[in-house]
Amino acid sequence: MSARLLSLQAVDKRYASVTALSGIELELGAGQGLAILGPNGAGKSTLLRIMAGLAHPTGGKVQFAEGAPQRSRVGYLGHATLLYPELTARENLVFAGRLYGVEDPGARADQLLADEGLSGVANRRARGFSRGMAQRLSIARARVHAPELLLLDEPFTGLDEPSAQRLSLRLEGLAHEGHALVLATHEIDRAARLAQTALVLVEGMVKRRVNAEEMSEPFLRTAYAEALEASP
Amino acid sequence: MNSNPEGHGNAQASIPSRLESRASRWRRPMGYLLAALGAAYAWSVMSAPIDSTQGIIQKILYIHPPLAYGAYLGFVITGVGGVLFLARQREDLDRLAVASAEVGVIFCTLMLVTGPIWARGTWGVWWSWDARLTVTLLLWFVYLAYLLLRSFSGSSPRTARFAAIYGVVGLVLIPLNYYVIEIFGSRSMHPENLERGSLGDGMGLPFLLGNLTLALAFFYLLILRWEVEAQRRLDDASTSSGA
Amino acid sequence: MNVALAILWKDLVSEWRSRDRVMAMLVFSILVAVVFYFALPMLRPEELSALAPGLLWTAYLFSALLGLNRSFALELENDALAGLALAPGNRGWIFLGKAAANWVLISIVQILTAGVFALFYGIDLVPALPGLATVVGLGTVGICAAGTLLAPMAVRTGFREVLLPVLLLPALFPILAGAVEGSGAAVAGRPIPFAALQLLLVTDGIYLIVAFLGFDYVLDE
Amino acid sequence: MSYLLAAYGITLIALVSYGLALSRERARLQAQNSPRGDESGS
Numbered sequence: 001m002s003a004r005l006l007s008l009q010a011v012d013k014r015y016a017s018v019t020a021l022s023g024i025e026l027e028l029g030a031g032q033g034l035a036i037l038g039p040n041g042a043g044k045s046t047l048l049r050i051m052a053g054l055a056h057p058t059g060g061k062v063q064f065a066e067g068a069p070q071r072s073r074v075g076y077l078g079h080a081t082l083l084y085p086e087l088t089a090r091e092n093l094v095f096a097g098r099l100y101g102v103e104d105p106g107a108r109a110d111q112l113l114a115d116e117g118l119s120g121v122a123n124r125r126a127r128g129f130s131r132g133m134a135q136r137l138s139i140a141r142a143r144v145h146a147p148e149l150l151l152l153d154e155p156f157t158g159l160d161e162p163s164a165q166r167l168s169l170r171l172e173g174l175a176h177e178g179h180a181l182v183l184a185t186h187e188i189d190r191a192a193r194l195a196q197t198a199l200v201l202v203e204g205m206v207k208r209r210v211n212a213e214e215m216s217e218p219f220l221r222t223a224y225a226e227a228l229e230a231s232p
Numbered sequence: 233m234n235s236n237p238e239g240h241g242n243a244q245a246s247i248p249s250r251l252e253s254r255a256s257r258w259r260r261p262m263g264y265l266l267a268a269l270g271a272a273y274a275w276s277v278m279s280a281p282i283d284s285t286q287g288i289i290q291k292i293l294y295i296h297p298p299l300a301y302g303a304y305l306g307f308v309i310t311g312v313g314g315v316l317f318l319a320r321q322r323e324d325l326d327r328l329a330v331a332s333a334e335v336g337v338i339f340c341t342l343m344l345v346t347g348p349i350w351a352r353g354t355w356g357v358w359w360s361w362d363a364r365l366t367v368t369l370l371l372w373f374v375y376l377a378y379l380l381l382r383s384f385s386g387s388s389p390r391t392a393r394f395a396a397i398y399g400v401v402g403l404v405l406i407p408l409n410y411y412v413i414e415i416f417g418s419r420s421m422h423p424e425n426l427e428r429g430s431l432g433d434g435m436g437l438p439f440l441l442g443n444l445t446l447a448l449a450f451f452y453l454l455i456l457r458w459e460v461e462a463q464r465r466l467d468d469a470s471t472s473s474g475a
Numbered sequence: 476m477n478v479a480l481a482i483l484w485k486d487l488v489s490e491w492r493s494r495d496r497v498m499a500m501l502v503f504s505i506l507v508a509v510v511f512y513f514a515l516p517m518l519r520p521e522e523l524s525a526l527a528p529g530l531l532w533t534a535y536l537f538s539a540l541l542g543l544n545r546s547f548a549l550e551l552e553n554d555a556l557a558g559l560a561l562a563p564g565n566r567g568w569i570f571l572g573k574a575a576a577n578w579v580l581i582s583i584v585q586i587l588t589a590g591v592f593a594l595f596y597g598i599d600l601v602p603a604l605p606g607l608a609t610v611v612g613l614g615t616v617g618i619c620a621a622g623t624l625l626a627p628m629a630v631r632t633g634f635r636e637v638l639l640p641v642l643l644l645p646a647l648f649p650i651l652a653g654a655v656e657g658s659g660a661a662v663a664g665r666p667i668p669f670a671a672l673q674l675l676l677v678t679d680g681i682y683l684i685v686a687f688l689g690f691d692y693v694l695d696e
Numbered sequence: 697m698s699y700l701l702a703a704y705g706i707t708l709i710a711l712v713s714y715g716l717a718l719s720r721e722r723a724r725l726q727a728q729n730s731p732r733g734d735e736s737g738s
Contacts, residue, residue, distance in 0.1 A: 015323070015388065018468075018469045049696055052561060054560055054561060054695075055695070058321065068563075069563050070563075071561060071563040072563035074561075076557075076561055078557075080553050080554030080557065081554075082561075084485065084549075084552075084553070084555055085552060086488070087489060095484075096558070098477055098478065099478055099482075099559070099562040100563065101477065101564070125492075141558075288697055289699055291700055292703050296703070338711070341710075342706065342707050345706055345707075346703040346706070349699050349702055349703045350703065352699060353700070370645060373644070381629075381632070381641075381642060384632045384634045385628075385633075390695070393693070393695065394692075394693065397624065397693055398628070400685055401624075401646055404681050404685060405645070408681065411674065415652075415670045415674065416656060449711055452715070456715060456719060456722065457718055460721050460722045460725070463722055466730070467725050467729055
């Protein structure tokens with residue numbers, strides 16, 4: 001098990017006794033892939049936003065291994081692209097770089113554009129981008145500060161099959177490059193391919209865990225089905 | 233300054249909280265005391281001597297200023313409650329802040345009703361932009377906006393945070409508005425002084441009883457509204473989670 | 476500090492490319508000037524110029540509301556606001572960047588609006604320029620400080636057009652009092668009263684501090 | 697004299713009716729929320 005990057009202990013998220021998350025325990029090693037499965041409304045997004053530092057847990061602890069503050073080590077990719085339509089692709093990345101205090105934002109932007117195959121449209125405004133191009137640019141934006149951990153909140157939703165396939169390949173490449181991934185999704189085949197371990201979240205509670213040895217698509221599918229039946 | 237330390241304080245999310253239960257226990261005895269004090273207050277107002285210069289209208293002095301003090305007390309509790317909520321994530325203090333704002337606005341509205349009645353009775357004009365009335369009017373808008381912010385954005389952790397921030401803005405505005413009216417307010421009004429009616433002999437008691445009664449009424453209503461807020465949050469919770 | 480400059484640059488470049496915000500604010504201000512002309516037919520020109528500071532600041536307040544609303548409505552597109560919330564470091568710098576950008580854009584509109592008012596109401600602004608510029612500049616700092624703190628709240632409640640004025644205007648009475656007093660003196664050629672300047676500076680200082688510290692909670696999820 | 701009565705009357709009526717409205721709502725909500733009737737005060 002590689003060095004521990006992130007651990008959550010007894011994390012709760014509650015407001016006026018409405019419980020979004022309760023008693024979440026999880027550990028993630030550097031460069032590891034974790035899938036968080038669960039139906040809509042299970043609390044996947046809330047959990048990811050807490051890990052991203054966007055939201056605060058009302059109870060428990062979110063513990064990053066020693067190092068820089070939480071938000072400078074996490075990249076977040078959700079449905080929204082977080083891009084500014086009036087700025088060009090390159091300007092969006094330069095801006096994100098300066099926001100994260102990256103040394104040479106210009107060089108970093110060019111390199112990211114090359115990685116995502118967007119160098120050709122570097123000076124076109126983000127307003128005119130297709131869904132697929134915008135997704136690639138927002139991946140570049142999420143990686144601008146070379147985060148150790150990439151949080152992916154239902155990234156495949158709304159993508160047609162070819163661009164979902166391309167995204168899945170790209171994420172595999174990023175995992176190879178050593179990024180830890182946390183993928184929140186309800187698509188079991190994607191989860192099986194991208195993650196080493198998984199947990200099933202139902203109504204804010206971890207109902208089932210799948211470790212690296214057990215991990216396979218059929219096993220994950222049955223584990224997911226069992227977890228759903230177990231809860232009322 | 234990494235602004236969100238890990239494990240952002242364990243909010244104690246039970247409704248009603250220990251503080252709320254303790255406050256509720258005080259409410260019943262306060263009710264009895266309030267009734268007794270109210271009676272004494274009424275008696276003392278009736279038996280107070282009629283002011284030689286202003287006539288009987290001067291007796292409004294025993295209710296108008298206490299209403300204002302109640303309003304300001306409410307606004308301060310809202311501001312402080314909000315800050316403590318932000319610092320310690322304690323939802324019961326957020327509930328206190330909204331309860332205090334509502335009761336404060338009630339007192340402030342009554343102050344803005346009795347003020348013109350006094351001005352009408354004394355000078356025949358309903359609104360005289362008197363310094364104290366104007367400041368209270370300005371604050372009335374601030375805390376009405378606070379309540380609107382709350383109702384517009386529904387009950388959620390974000391609303392509580394936004395309201396707490398606006399509560400701080402409101403708190404800062406209390407001295408600021410006084411400062412504004414001190415400098416600019418006086419330029420257009422005739423130099424009458426609505427407040428400092430001469431407290432001759434026999435007038436100190438009703439004024440004191442008035443302040444005590446209305447302060448007690450404020451706290452009684454505050455605790456009651458605080459309990460209602462707690463019940464409303466429980467109600468929201470049960471309906472939204474379909475329990 | 477670099478973050479604040481990055482945001483200032485981003486807002487100004489975005490606005491330069493679309494220019495919709497400055498245009499909307501300017502057209503609105505001119506309309507307000509025309510409305511006053513019809514609303515006050517009984518006043519002879521010289522009486523109107525005596526009222527000019529108050530009328531000018533009324534136009535300034537309401538056009539600033541428009542600009543502040545728009546400033547954060549843009550951030551909601553593509554959920555860019557969450558992008559800002561994701562950035563590490565003190566979020567007070569994000570506030571300063573946004574406030575400075577709003578200040579620049581609102582000031583541009585104010586300069587043009589002052590010209591229009593001078594034209595419509597026959598006021599010779601040239602002698603008053605230095606004094607007026609100081610007062611307007613300081614007043615706008617207060618508007619932008621409080622506005623940049625409150626706008627992200629109002630914009631995300633779905634009642635943004637109504638809620639921002641309701642939240643912001645009561646907070647701006649001190650600014651309005653000092654600014655109208657100071658502008659009146661400037662237009663009349665008198666030196667700006669110290670009380671007005673002091674009030675503007677004190678209010679600006681308080682709002683900048685409260686907003687710098689409070690922005691963290693406003694930007695949060 | 698009528699102004700005086702108006703001032704005291706309005707204040708009394710307003711505060712009392714507000715208090716009654718609150719206690720009615722509290723009782724209604726409490727019955728609804730916790731049929732077990734957990735005691736908190738009166």
